[in-house]
Amino acid sequence: MLFSKDDKFFELLEASAEECCASVKALKCILQDRSGSITLDEFAGPRRKEKQINAKIAELLARVSVTGLEREDIEALANALYKIPKTLEKFAERFALAVGELHDVDFSRHVTLLEEATSITVQMLKELRKGFNMEKTSEQNARLQLIEGEADKLILELLKTLYSRKHDAVKVIILKDLYELLERGIDRCRDAGNVISVIVLKNT
Numbered sequence: 667m668l669f670s671k672d673d674k675f676f677e678l679l680e681a682s683a684e685e686c687c688a689s690v691k692a693l694k695c696i697l698q699d700r701s702g703s704i705t706l707d708e709f710a711g712p713r714r715k716e717k718q719i720n721a722k723i724a725e726l727l728a729r730v731s732v733t734g735l736e737r738e739d740i741e742a743l744a745n746a747l748y749k750i751p752k753t754l755e756k757f758a759e760r761f762a763l764a765v766g767e768l769h770d771v772d773f774s775r776h777v778t779l780l781e782e783a784t785s786i787t788v789q790m791l792k793e794l795r796k797g798f799n800m801e802k803t804s805e806q807n808a809r810l811q812l813i814e815g816e817a818d819k820l821i822l823e824l825l826k827t828l829y830s831r832k833h834d835a836v837k838v839i840i841l842k843d844l845y846e847l848l849e850r851g852i853d854r855c856r857d858a859g860n861v862i863s864v865i866v867l868k869n870t
Contacts, residue, residue: 672734674726676795679740682719682747683788686855688712689751690780696758697773706762709755720748739865746858750784750851757847764840771841775820776848783813783855790862798869803862810859817852821845 692708723744727737761768790806793799824845828838 673795675723675733675735675740676791678719678723678726679743679747680788680791680795682716682723682744683784683791683858685712685716685719686747686750686784687781687788688715689754690777690784693754693758693780694777696761697777706755706758709751709758712751713755716748716751720744735865736868739861739868743858743861743865746854746861747787750854750858753847753851753854754780757844757851760840760844760847764844767837767840768844773844773848776817776845776852779813779817779820779852780848780855783810783852786810786813787855787858790859794862794865798866800866800870803866807859807863810856814852814856817849821849 689709689712692712695708696706723740727733727740733740786806786809790803790810793802793806825842828841833841
């Protein structure tokens with residue numbers, strides 16, 4: 667059984683996962699704006715909140731001597747969640763720099779995968795707060811693994827197109843960088859899911 671003090675950790679981790687979802691929404695907004703006047707203001711809020719949440723988790727870990735969850739697992743989960751908005755903000759920064767070259771590029775398949783992956787991550791954390799349900803966690807994590815596999819297939823498909831010499835060299839470099847950042851964001855969701863699965867496995 668988890669200690670009541672762990673409620674604060676769950677509250678912070680769930681808030682962190684929600685900011686990951688907010689970052690995906692911000693990503694959708696900038697991808698819809700091909701006017702060339704893109705700003706990154708919508709990423710400022712989620713990233714700032716994510717930093718604050720991560721700092722609070724670190725502070726709480728320093729103050730609390732005993733938890734129902736292992737400290738290393740809390741740190742690993744917080745770190746995986748922290749990297750999702752950070753990665754998407756990097757994508758947004760580079761997309762904004764090259765938006766004039768990207769008017770004909772469709773990132774919607776990546777966004778769909780990111781939306782589902784972050785949503786499942788939030789669901790897994792909510793389930794974790796309720797208790798250690800290995801069957802439910804395994805089902806959710808299996809879906810995350812499937813999404814990550816779909817992202818791997820997608821980037822291979824896109825790289826094949828890039829290597830076909832249909833684009834100029836500069837555009838190939840830009841797109842390869844952007845595709846890899848989006849895939850990395852999905853990988854971070856998978857990482858978070860793996861940590862949650864380990865936590866549940868240790869406690870069942």
